[in-house]
Amino acid sequence: MxxxxxxxxxxxxxxxxxxxxxxxxxxxxxxxxxxxxxxxxxxxxxxxxxxxxxxxxxxxxxxxxxxxxxxxxxxxxxxxxxxxxxxxxxxxxxxxxxxxxxxxxxxxxxxxxxxxxxxxxxxxxxxxxxxELEEARTELADRKVIERAKGIMMHARKISEDEAYTLLRRTAMTQKKRLADIAQSVITASDLLGGTDI
Amino acid sequence: MTASRFPKVHLGFIPLVDSAPFIIAEQKGFFANHGLEVELHKEVSWANIRDRTIYGHFHAAQMLGPMPIAACLGLGHLKVDMIAPMALGLGGNAVTVSTDLLANMRAVDPGLSLGNPTNVGRALATCIAERKQQGGDQLVFAVVYPFSAHNYELRYWLAASGIRPDHDVRFTAVPPSQMVAALKEGHIDGFCVGEPWSSLAGQENVGQAIISKSNIWPGCSEKVLGMRTDWAEAHPEIVDALIVSLDAACAWCEAPENRGELADILSSPDFVGTSAQAISRSLTGNVIEEGAVSEAAFMSFHADAANMPWSGQGLWLYSQMVRWGHVAHSSQGLDVAKSVYRPDIYARALGNTSPILGKAMAQEKTNFFSGRFYDGCSFDPTDVEKYLSSLEVSAYSA
Structure with a gap:
């Protein structure tokens, strides 16, 4: 042909x-x-x-x-x-x-x-x-969640950004969970407790 | 619940009301009760079901009755040996026509009796003859897949009504989920498909179911549990566990008190994903609203030995493949077709003492092959060639 x-x-x-x-x-x-x-x-x-x-x-x-x-x-x-x-x-x-x-x-x-x-x-x-796109999207979303959780912790516990991040990471490691998942649970808990969001 | 005794089993299904046995066996723990860990996979086409079973993505699947026979004969794809060791029910289809065509049929017969294939077939034949005389377009009927009982029972009924398939009417294929829209937009004039699509067409006033599969021949095979022969031979214990758990699921689906819950479960987007109302309509047999559904139920999951895969059912499907030129008849082909439906494996799985089997044996002669076709014909599974020669409208010549 x-x-x-x-x-x-x-x-x-x-x-x-x-x-x-x-x-x-x-x-x-x-x-x-x-x-x-x-x-x-x-x-x-x-x-x-x-x-x-x-x-x-x-x-x-x-x-x-x-x-x-x-x-x-x-x-x-x-x-x-x-x-x-x-x-x-x-x-x-x-x-x-x-x-x-x-x-x-x-x-x-x-x-x-x-x-x-x-x-x-x-x-x-x-x-x-x-x-790859999905991964990039998740990464971006994760980063936003972690930022928000850090803000809440800094405000509630009067700690520095680095300290908030260290705390999140340590908790994620001991609980064998993703950092973003721990951060999300901080946000959820704060919402439930009526905490002021930063 | 017992822990899984076997490697995980992957099963494919198409979102239709008669996929219920798979869904219920999983949701209600019947698989787990028999030591099976099963993952269900919802598929979008019968071709995918076939291919994924052939290439081992699925160990077994819900299949249209003729599919494993077509696979063994190498029709449309690789020649791969498959068996059907269990049927998933009887009935469950209907022939639906557009509201326009129904109006035409009522015009030629004001006393049109829905659910009566002789009467409805005569009216359709008259409409077709008038159309031809007036130079109108040929009517188009849709099925979902060439190797389906829908295709063969629709052709059977048309031929018995004096309408020659492929000459007097055209056939096309439309995916089930697009049937109602195709009817609405006038791309097709009618279809034969499994539920809930006829019920939905009725509910949306787009069409009307005029006869059901059980009106034509209540013993006709519908969906089966299909699998590769080599896989079945290598895993007889898994095959038996699948059959026993699916049989229990079929009995659960059959029980009238479970039908409401069944409709709710099936309506989930993970499964059939249409309204529970439309699904209920088919489960209660009210697909043809005004028509009587004759003495046979619109669909049965378990009653009337519905799960016994009679080799004669497979042979009738083979005879229709030959009849419509989908395969050339040969004694070799006949032997192949004879060995696809496996009542022996179904009996082995349930234990040969099962009361169901005794009842099934008694049903075989009365319920399945003799004098149960609406046009008074019988099918003798022991003499397929004679049956083929007796058919007036046919692509087969002895």
């Missing part, structure tokens, strides 16, 4: 879809269409006539594709999912990444592999980014 295959990406997540589209274009696949609206999906796909469909595993529309490819006569050419016994390892990697692919029969295996590999790596990139 010389022309670039038509690739459809079905993903409701804008950021992840954009990352994947970029990856596919970088790999030389120019005919990439992304569908975010899965209403009347079968009709949309019949008109796009894709060679490869990439779909995220959290999308309930996967079963629509199964119907379309396995049983329905609404697609004019034979289509098969990209899974035969030899592709087991890749399918497993795709599932771990949270993505699945459906591919037209007869498309060159190497091209399919490139597309699926790209999907797997971009989905993994996205998960990593999201985990």
């Amino acid at each position: 010389s022309a670039s295959p038509v690739v459809v990406v079905i993903d409701e997540n804008d950021v992840r879809a954009a990352i994947l589209e970029d990856g596919l274009r970088e790999a030389g696949f120019v005919g990439v269409t992304r569908l975010s609206d899965t209403t009347n999906l079968m009709r949309q796909l019949v008109s796009l006539d894709p060679d490869v469909i990439i779909i995220d595993l959290e999308n309930p529309s996967r079963d629509v594709l199964e119907q379309m490819f396995q049983v329905s006569r609404s697609v004019s050419r034979p289509v098969a999912m990209f899974v035969d016994q030899s592709d087991s390892e890749m399918t497993n990697a795709a599932m771990d990444a949270g993505v699945s692919a459906y591919v037209v029969d007869g498309l060159k295996k190497e091209r399919v592999k490139t597309i699926v590999d790209t999907a797997i790596s971009r989905f993994n990139t996205f998960s990593k980014l999201r985990a």
